[in-house]
Amino acid sequence: MDPTENEGRRDFLKKACAACIGGAVMIPPIAAGVAVLLDPIRKKGAAGDFVQVGFLSALPDDGTPRKFTVLTTREDAWNKMTNVPVGAVYLRRVAPDKVQALNVVCPHAGCFVDFMPDRSSYLCPCHDSTFAIDGKINDRKSPASRGMDELETQIRNGNELWVKFQNFLAGAPEKIPA
Ligand code: FES
Structure with a gap:
């Protein structure tokens, strides 16, 4: 296999993982903010x-x-x-x-x-x-x-x-x- 192709695949996987982790980290604060804004019981x-x-x-x-x-x-x-x-x-x-x-x-x-x-x-x-x-x-x-x-x-x-x-x-x- 072409080593540059392998390198490109690794780079893509790294970026995809970083995007997933970044998105997952943002979910709790966004959900908490929405709950506070929308929940009158609070x-x-x-x-x-x-x-x-x-x-x-x-x-x-x-x-x-x-x-x-x-x-x-x-x-x-x-x-x-x-x-x-x-x-x-x-x-x-x-x-x-x-x-x-x-x-x-x-x-x-x-x-x-x-x-x-x-x-x-x-x-x-x-x-x-x-x-x-x-x-x-x-x-x-x-x-x-x-x-x-x-x-x-x-x-x-x-x-x-x-x-x-x-x-x-x-x-x-x-x-x-x-
Ligand atoms: S507001 Fe119309 S009668 Fe009281």
Whole structure:
């Protein structure tokens, strides 16, 4: 066999091996980067988590709602931010140790709903949707096609109010997580 032919074959094999090893070495970091970018489970403080919003003792006994800002910690692979406002809720006592939570966002088009103490109901200033104190639609001509979005609550350690905070798509007749 021609020695130059042998030399050329060896050179080709060396280059092919180097390319394979180089490619294999790059796979784990690329895969890890893609996983971090695409995997929302790695992010803490995401929608749908329980968040402490206040204390049961801050709620009036007569069932009048109080508004609480929802603050959370946002954390991903690179950053951690504490006390980030992500929304607000109305909370009211429906029993001595039971609380109802309503997202303040109007289900019609996303404005913030106001509580009207003189009418014991909610009014959205944008297009005049009105809601009863329990969040149900109060007006047959309401532009909102569903009531205010109720959220799951928990009372922990006797006095801590926790809410499973979530926004829902505006304009839909049923609750669709946003
Ligand atoms: S956004 Fe509330 S009534 Fe339209």
